[in-house]
Amino acid sequence: MTSPSLAAPDLFTKLNGTRFAYRRFGRQDGVPLVLLSRFRGTMDDWDPLFVGALAEARPVVLFDNAGVGRSEGRTPGTITEMADAAATFIAAVGDPPVDLLGFSLGGYVAQRLTLSCPELVRRLVLAGTGPGAGEGILPSRPQVAPLRSAPAMDQAALRALFFTRSAAGSRAAEEVWERTHQRPQREPEVPAESYERQIDAIAHWSSADGDGAYDSLGRLTLPVLVANGNDDVMIPTVNSFIMSQLLPDAELVIYPDSGHGFLFQYAQLFAARVNEFLDRPRAADTR
Numbered sequence: 001m002t003s004p005s006l007a008a009p010d011l012f013t014k015l016n017g018t019r020f021a022y023r024r025f026g027r028q029d030g031v032p033l034v035l036l037s038r039f040r041g042t043m044d045d046w047d048p049l050f051v052g053a054l055a056e057a058r059p060v061v062l063f064d065n066a067g068v069g070r071s072e073g074r075t076p077g078t079i080t081e082m083a084d085a086a087a088t089f090i091a092a093v094g095d096p097p098v099d100l101l102g103f104s105l106g107g108y109v110a111q112r113l114t115l116s117c118p119e120l121v122r123r124l125v126l127a128g129t130g131p132g133a134g135e136g137i138l139p140s141r142p143q144v145a146p147l148r149s150a151p152a153m154d155q156a157a158l159r160a161l162f163f164t165r166s167a168a169g170s171r172a173a174e175e176v177w178e179r180t181h182q183r184p185q186r187e188p189e190v191p192a193e194s195y196e197r198q199i200d201a202i203a204h205w206s207s208a209d210g211d212g213a214y215d216s217l218g219r220l221t222l223p224v225l226v227a228n229g230n231d232d233v234m235i236p237t238v239n240s241f242i243m244s245q246l247l248p249d250a251e252l253v254i255y256p257d258s259g260h261g262f263l264f265q266y267a268q269l270f271a272a273r274v275n276e277f278l279d280r281p282r283a284a285d286t287r
Contacts, residue, residue: 132212
């Protein structure tokens with residue numbers, strides 16, 4: 001079955017003088033699920049198998065933040081500024097309150113956005129991410145920095161950063177690369193100026209005096225699903241455990257023999273888990 005994400009047209013909206021690109025597909029009814037992408041990720045870097053499975057149960061909205069993909073403007077240099085831009089987009093386009101899924105860097109943005117604008121978010125999914133500096137938090141492994149800053153994020157880099165060294169990891173890397181390169185006329189790669197500003201934002205988020213969410217997670221009383229692979233070299237898996245302990249209403253799921261890209265390696269299984277989590281009745285839900 002062809003994923004609806006592959007045929008979804010690029011849509012545009014101009015907010016505060018900046019034109020943002022997005023795509024909306026899936027069911028017409030229900031609470032929209034807005035996805036916030038990873039470092040150096042555009043709308044085309046979401047696995048069509050994963051987002052297509054999500055879209056079977058709800059409206060799905062993909063979004064390029066400023067300076068990324070086909071969105072205009074300059075990429076913000078802090079997570080707080082990224083969250084402010086995403087909140088403006090959601091308020092204008094998302095029909096809030098929305099459900100929010102943040103992957104990697106997008107998970108940082110999702111946390112800061114939800115802390116700043118809790119009225120915009122109903123439920124939260126944090127995938128392969130962390131809360132910033134705090135007790136027990138581990139940084140990415142040493143091999144990550146040169147790969148993530150390389151001029152091109154090619155298949156070899158994706159393999160090393162997102163998947164385990166096992167046969168299953170190698171197979172998943174090849175399959176995900178193929179699936180994410182199906183769409184004709186993919187968006188442009190994130191330019192060096194933009195991903196260098198993303199690196200600055202990550203460094204600030206991860207510093208003791210930065211804008212990380214570690215000390216504020218107790219304020220996020222909405223339901224949160226935290227998920228990761230069991231061997232994440234980008235944002236070590238222990239950080240997901242710590243987040244789940246700090247969040248008042250969180251559940252944690254860890255997938256075997258997988259890394260940062262677990263959500264694509266286990267695309268259908270994780271999508272089913274996300275859909276079940278978002279559809280689960282709760283008395284405090286507002287819609």
